[in-house]
Amino acid sequence: MDTEKIDQIVDEHQGEASSLIQVLLEIQSEYHWLPGDALHRVSERLQVPLTRIRHIATFYKAFSLVPKGRHEVHICVGTACHVRGATRVLDKVQDLTGIGPGETDLELKFSLETVNCLGCCALGPVMVVDGKTHGKLSPAGTANVLKSYE
């Protein structure tokens, strides 16, 4: 972890304690997780107790306290996708990767998350891998998509 980078993020927000969530969001997007050292540094710089940082890091879904895999798989389980069979897609991905939502496999290949609506309901059920949207998925189609990732 790079202390200077963290300091730079904190400085961009004028070191205000109320910008804690925005600071954590930027660290999350930089590292794809919140490393412990980074949280200690933020706590020092913003003069916010670590307990409050942990409270926020566990309350909001955007934050992860563990490192993420090379490929981030997001499965939409919004209502429109649900009635179109998102559960079957999710089951298939869990079967193939051996991980559940919120988990990362031991080889750090895939991280799996469920999301509540990506706003492309016309394409449901939808899975997003590393930002690329795969729509109208069947369980068999899902398997094909996952195979294409190394």
Next chain:
Amino acid sequence: MARIDSPEELAKLRQEVVSHRDPDAPRVSVCAGTGCLASGASQVVAAVKTEIERQGLQAAVESRGTGCHGFCERGPIIVIDPEEICYLQVTPDDVPEIISRTLKDKQVVERLLYVDPAAGEKVTRESDIPFYKHQQRLVFGPNRKIDPKNIEDYLAIGGYRALARALFEMSPEQVIEEVKRANLRGRGGAGFPTGIKWEAARNAPGEPKYVVVNCDEGDPGAYMDRSLMEGNPYSVLEGLIIGAYAIGANEGFVYIRQEYPLAVENLGVAIERAEEHGLLGPDILGSGFDFEVKVHRGAGAFVCGEETALLMSLEGVAGEPRPRPPYPAVKGLWGRPTNINNVETWATVPLIINRGAAAFASIGTEGSKGTKIFSLVGKITNTGLVEVPMGITLRDIVFNIGGGIPGGKKFKAVQTGGPSGGCIPEDQLDLKVDFDELTRAGSMMGSGGMIVMDQDTCMVDVARYFINFLTDESCGKCLPCREGLRQMHSILTKITEGKGKEGDIELLEQLSEVAREASLCALGKTAPNPFLSTFRYFKGEYEAHIKDRRCPALSCKALISYYIDPEKCTACLLCLKRCPDNAIDGGKKKIHIIDQDRCTNCGTCFDVCPSHFDAVRKISGEPVPPPIPEDRRTVVKKGKRGAGQ
């Protein structure tokens, strides 16, 4: 760009922008909303730019990527004005032909037009397509006309005229009066009258005052706020500045989900452009009124759509709701008077100031005025965003605009109001959609999600799904919500697994009552709704699950089995090859049989069996017929099978 320092300069700039645009010159708009981008719109936008240059038309033709047009089902969409020619499901390969045939030779590319399924006729003009024809797109319509990154496009369609009018021709009290007379009700869920809320914040003692845009659109299946923010952030900002002037606030916040990166980006650009033009910041349009806006990204918590939780989150702490009263209008952000409205509400404000309260209030029903944007999703032919006048019937929305249920299936219910809304069954399809009627039917308007369900949707599973969502999203502060929902979810899960028992329903009802009575915020108070409304209208489905261990919709995995009808199987090998669990036995000319012990009920065989064979069936509540004997498994001839017969 120079600052605009008076309404006259604004009018002059608008005049200048418009004078450079020939209303008869061809304009190509490509929908670049999230839905279309996911189906490949960015390549189409790029192809249009390249092709226009390649064919030497850059001087004669305008082209732009715009916000969402609404007809997400058929994206990517291209509309060519002034003729309004609408092409659907366009790929980059279609673009050269569109440019040469339509723009150069003035001919229509027939194969890309909408085909009316009823009449079988092709429809050229966008506004003649049934999906659009029955809508009234007052708030959402401008999306198609502007590039969200270009403030000139917004000026060209009359943007910031309402702001100039409010700042120079109206007092703050008059603005509030106008909004009150329009009877605008909050589009975010509860439907509270906006004007009254503004007045309360204006009259509340304490300085400074704040205004907030709630763009924490958390309801799954609802994406109108996102599409407005992505496609036309200027209208939201214009409404916000007008509201800030009326209330007396000099500082505003936009709370926006970080899951909406494009909306965050376009809003950021819009704020920058507005600041450069003197439409935001100190001394707006030379009126002496100062106003600045900050963007706060939400970090993913459904409860933050609730206004007091949103304020906590803005203050940089966990988004747990506070008791009301005091309402935010009195004690909001950092204890100061704060007015929070939803994106669509803010975007409606310029319309009211421009057209006048009377014109706005002439649309809609007695208690609900104006138009409302709904996102029509689920088992529906035309998925998309629709803006309709309040008071339109559900039947009109689902069948005339939405095109009914795909695949010849039967309509079962439409779910409105988000996770804590309710389901409305077929016999109430003639219900007039407005705030009060939906509440009377046991549902609610919510933010405007409409999820259509057909015969294959199990209503017990729908209740379980929403309760699960809310259990997950409960902030955990109040026990009846935190623990009660957990118990409800566990009971509903057991019912969908065929482990329901006598007394479950009564227990669910008791838990519902406690959560409703004893939770602090709207999330907990309304959380039992998915159960209560599905139980009210679909009691029979609950009873079938509990008493007969049967799922009438053939959807609950634990209660169904897949079975291949030996009379219909032609031994085509399709399901056998595709079965991921090797649970199908068979071969060439050998009728396929599913090994029920190995089958995981994934449904692949059901999906792949060609519809003209229709051999795979789902069975629930009765035993699977025993496999046919080996000596009768040979397919002799289509329709007649079995050796020795």
